[in-house]
Amino acid sequence: MKHELFPSFPSRRWHVCFMLLITFLFSCQKLEVVEPDSCSFQSTTEIIDSSSASELSRIICQTLNEEKIPGIQVSIRDSTGKSWNIASGFSDLDQNRLLHDSDLLRIGSVTKMYTATLILKLIEEGSVQLDQKLSSFFPEYHTVRDVTVRNLLNHSSGIVDIFSIPALFVSSSAFPDKFWNPHHLAEICMEKNLEFDPGTDQSYSNTNFILLGLIAEQVTGMKIHMVFRERLFAPLDLENTSLVPYAPPPPNLISGHVRHYALSMSEWYTFKPDHTSWSTLAYSAGALVTNASELSRFVHLLFQNRILDQETLSSMLDFEGDRGLGISRISVNGRQMYGHEGEITGFESVAVYDPATGTTIAICSNKTPFDIYTLLDQIEAQLE
Amino acid sequence: MKIAFALLGYIMFTLPVQSQMANRDAEAPVARNTISASFGGAGIYYALNYERLLVQHRKIGIGASTGIGTDFSSALFGREFSLPVGAFILYGKKNGRLELGAGLANYFLKQYDYGEDRHETAYRALFVPSIGYRYQKRTGGFMVKAGFSPVINLGKASQSAMPWFDLGIGWVF
Numbered sequence: 360m361k362h363e364l365f366p367s368f369p370s371r372r373w374h375v376c377f378m379l380l381i382t383f384l385f386s387c388q389k390l391e392v393v394e395p396d397s398c399s400f401q402s403t404t405e406i407i408d409s410s411s412a413s414e415l416s417r418i419i420c421q422t423l424n425e426e427k428i429p430g431i432q433v434s435i436r437d438s439t440g441k442s443w444n445i446a447s448g449f450s451d452l453d454q455n456r457l458l459h460d461s462d463l464l465r466i467g468s469v470t471k472m473y474t475a476t477l478i479l480k481l482i483e484e485g486s487v488q489l490d491q492k493l494s495s496f497f498p499e500y501h502t503v504r505d506v507t508v509r510n511l512l513n514h515s516s517g518i519v520d521i522f523s524i525p526a527l528f529v530s531s532s533a534f535p536d537k538f539w540n541p542h543h544l545a546e547i548c549m550e551k552n553l554e555f556d557p558g559t560d561q562s563y564s565n566t567n568f569i570l571l572g573l574i575a576e577q578v579t580g581m582k583i584h585m586v587f588r589e590r591l592f593a594p595l596d597l598e599n600t601s602l603v604p605y606a607p608p609p610p611n612l613i614s615g616h617v618r619h620y621a622l623s624m625s626e627w628y629t630f631k632p633d634h635t636s637w638s639t640l641a642y643s644a645g646a647l648v649t650n651a652s653e654l655s656r657f658v659h660l661l662f663q664n665r666i667l668d669q670e671t672l673s674s675m676l677d678f679e680g681d682r683g684l685g686i687s688r689i690s691v692n693g694r695q696m697y698g699h700e701g702e703i704t705g706f707e708s709v710a711v712y713d714p715a716t717g718t719t720i721a722i723c724s725n726k727t728p729f730d731i732y733t734l735l736d737q738i739e740a741q742l743e
Numbered sequence: 744m745k746i747a748f749a750l751l752g753y754i755m756f757t758l759p760v761q762s763q764m765a766n767r768d769a770e771a772p773v774a775r776n777t778i779s780a781s782f783g784g785a786g787i788y789y790a791l792n793y794e795r796l797l798v799q800h801r802k803i804g805i806g807a808s809t810g811i812g813t814d815f816s817s818a819l820f821g822r823e824f825s826l827p828v829g830a831f832i833l834y835g836k837k838n839g840r841l842e843l844g845a846g847l848a849n850y851f852l853k854q855y856d857y858g859e860d861r862h863e864t865a866y867r868a869l870f871v872p873s874i875g876y877r878y879q880k881r882t883g884g885f886m887v888k889a890g891f892s893p894v895i896n897l898g899k900a901s902q903s904a905m906p907w908f909d910l911g912i913g914w915v916f
Contacts, residue, residue: 526788526814529905530823530852533787533894534867536901540855547818582857605857624893624904633900639855 391454392424399447400460407435407443411741418737419447426729429616430458431722432651433738436659438717444652450613450725452627463599463612463648464723465630465638466708467701470602470647471568473591475512475685476661478571479671480590482508486578489674496574500549506557508574511567512684517553520564521640531636531704532622538604539639541583545569561682565644568685572643583643595660600649604639608632612648615705616726622704630705637704645703654710655721658698662712662719691720691732691739700731707731718742773799774883775806779913784892785827785846785871786812788819792827792911799881804833804840812848822853829871839878842890844909846871870895871907879915886913 399416419431430448446460481487487508494504503518510516521544530537548566572583579586584605592600601609615630622628630637638646660666674684676697681688689696689711698711709731710721720738722731777794790812798805812825829846848869853862875890892909896902
């Protein structure tokens, strides 16, 4: 009798198949294979010969295809400051626009190199001392009173990482337009117990660099994006570098892509230029926007003593383990280089400086996660 | 989000059939009120909920729920909260039943105005469908449930769909 009204009533097995089919159909988005000659914008300079350039182009396109990355920018800069730049792939998953070397990407935690440089400049100016305690900046938070600026810069503060708090991840994912207050973020972490006594251990914490940004605001009386603009970007002519969304998103800022079902119920989660949740969660620990060319230029200028005094730069490279002041020691094909890796939702980047040759390599991509160090190794090997 | 619509379509497609089938089954005395604590669902984080079973006919039960949800850890507690409302359907004759739900999370988001250095409370409506398993005796007592409940933000500037879950424990009376 029951089948008379609904003669085609599906079986339980059919239900399951139906749901699996729908899930599969809506979750797949295919990236077309990228060919080296058809999708790359290269600048021509004398620092890379044509055979090396085409081999580098091949390596990058191979990475794009193997890692399912929409686009990658690479900038290689020699000790004289001359650069070779390449942009391969696409600016988005729709593949209707090629990635240009002038397009802007988020660089995540590579921001920490800039923030550290900014603080060290403020130290040179006398506004901040390296061993100044947080009690002089945030007297109401007793837990962190003995933490110093140096502890923040080399991750020896013991302050909890803001990115380890699940509720903030959930809120950032559910509300892409959420604008976090950096003071609130810092307060959340400063109210928690330290993971260890300051200076006795090291643990990577984004909160350290959020606090450094707040200190920069406090001692200059300016908003953080303006401090960056006035102290670093304008004097160094880094006109495409900015802290977004504190500064308005530039028109050529592209979207980032995360290949992760758990963020968006589909294969790809997109971090659009006008989204604010992830970048305001990062603040001065990871909200910078730039391109590979300007990134390599900043790193080159930093290590060529064009930003900081020699003595200050030496203190930046005073490593405890592999961590200096906002700088990491990174092994590339067994060579010790200085730099930082960055990852923020949808973007992955790295920038390194080889003290032996004076060469800088910067890589920016609009996808995360992927093994950026393997690509870095391959590029460096090609340069040898 | 497309998957959520597909899920809804699936629910709408199969419910009339399930209802027809349930009419043939015997009915039992029913406890209609539930107080529960949950994690996930339309409460987004932790929530305290009240549910009322409005209709119980053979295998099918239809009810409505409301509650208040927030993050009781220090991160968002006291700053952001959700007032979830929803409707649900229970299907099954035994104590373990299929639960299908459609929830609306009336979420009050604390937004920071960076230029003005002040906070404002912004309202966001989140659609939270759910499908899951619920154990509860018809006559009352202990209740536990677990389900899949994606959070769908339909806001113009904040469209997103986040896979999420709904875990609950409560008392039926």
